[in-house]
Amino acid sequence: MEFMKVLFMASFCVIVCEGINTRELFSPKLSNKSVESAWECFKNLTGAQRGDTSKAMIILKHYFQKFGYLSISDGENVTEEFDEMTESAIKMYQQNFGLKVTGKLDEQTVTQLMTPRCGREDVMKFNGSKTGSYGMKHYTYFPGSPRWSVNRRHLTYAFDPDNEVPEITQTDMQTVFASAFHRWAAVIPVTFRETDDFPSADIKIGFFYGSHGDGYPFDGVLGILAHSFAPEDGRLHFDGAESWTVNLEYNSAMTAIDLESVATHEIGHILGLGHSSIKEAIMYPTLPARTRKINLQNDDVRGVQGLYGSNPK
Structure with a gap:
């Protein structure tokens, strides 16, 4: 199982970013040095500005x-050119993450782009227009502010x-x-209970690799960590290729991802x-490897x- 996991990680990274040493990635004894992040190729864009061209620019646009x-x-042809639309996207991204707004791919921006993160959008779309996220200063909701209905406030979850993952x-x-x-139940009048009945559970938790049937494929190590869906969908998916851990003190891997931190965010x-632009918030989109962040802000x-609403006193 572990060897197959490595094989998947290697093949996917080759598709996503160029210039990765596949010979090292195919080693069943995967070392920390041999693991490249899903967005390693963004390093090649450091210093890029409008008018420049690069193959990695296509990946960045997507x-x-x-x-x-x-x-x-x-069907739109995505080019290698750093064009005006890309510059605008970078400015919006820099604004949302509290970076200096330059429209250029400076080192700080590229570092943030390469940070492992949730697969949900930062900028939600309402009726085709982007609303409420450019320069956002706090929490956001999904379009229409969906929530679990009043008669579904005692939720079950199953694996x-x-x-x-072994x-x-x-x-x-x-x-x-x-x-x-x-943590979430402590602040709202909603309860959660584990059940063995996976088909009937309100919230369904699983670990998947690559394309897994929901239209949101995973991308391998240190890219998209997990994604989940707005109420009342209940699907909660994690990328099985990540180096998941429940205790960073006992896991020395530089790629280790704290499961509880990501689970709390996805819940x-x-x-x-939606996502928050406050870096300390659980709902901030990114989580570096070897980081534990579990307390609601x-x-x-x-x-x-x-x-x-809040829990009754």
Whole structure:
């Protein structure tokens, strides 16, 4: 299983970014040095500005499209040119992440672009227009502010028995998710209970590789960590290719991703929250490797209580 996981990671990275050493990636004893992030090729864009050309620019444009900063029509020819639309997308991205707004791919911007992150958009679309995220200062909601209905406030969750990861034991998995759900339940009148009945669970949790049938493929190590869907969908998917851990003290891998941190973030989406531009917030889009971030901040609490109200005193 572990060797097959490495094979997938290698083949996908070759498709996404050029210039990766596939010979090292195919080693079953994968070292920290041999692992390239899904967006490693963005390093080649450092210093780029309007008028420049690069093959990596095509990947960057699709990145911006995915996260809501750039609109690309079906069938549109995506070029290698750093054009006016790309410059505008970069400025919007820099604004949202609190970076110096230059419209250029300076080192700080490229570093942020390469940081592992959630697969949900930063800029939500309302009736075809981008609203509420350019220069956003706090929490956001999905279009229409969906939430779980009043008669569905006692939610069940279950783990997909066919889509697990071997490095996390069942006990650890249960402990991590119970803790993550509890944080949200502590501030809103919604409860969560684990069930063994996966088909009927309100929230369905699984680990997947690459394209897995929901239209949002994963991309390998240190790219998109996970994604989930607005209420009342309930799907919560993690990229099985990541180096998941429940204890960073006992995992020395430079690529290690804290499962509880990502789970807590994705549950926020399950409840209806979009991304926040406040770096300390759980709903901030990115999470560097070897980072633990599990405590709800005021921005997270205000956002979710705006949907569900607060717990009775």
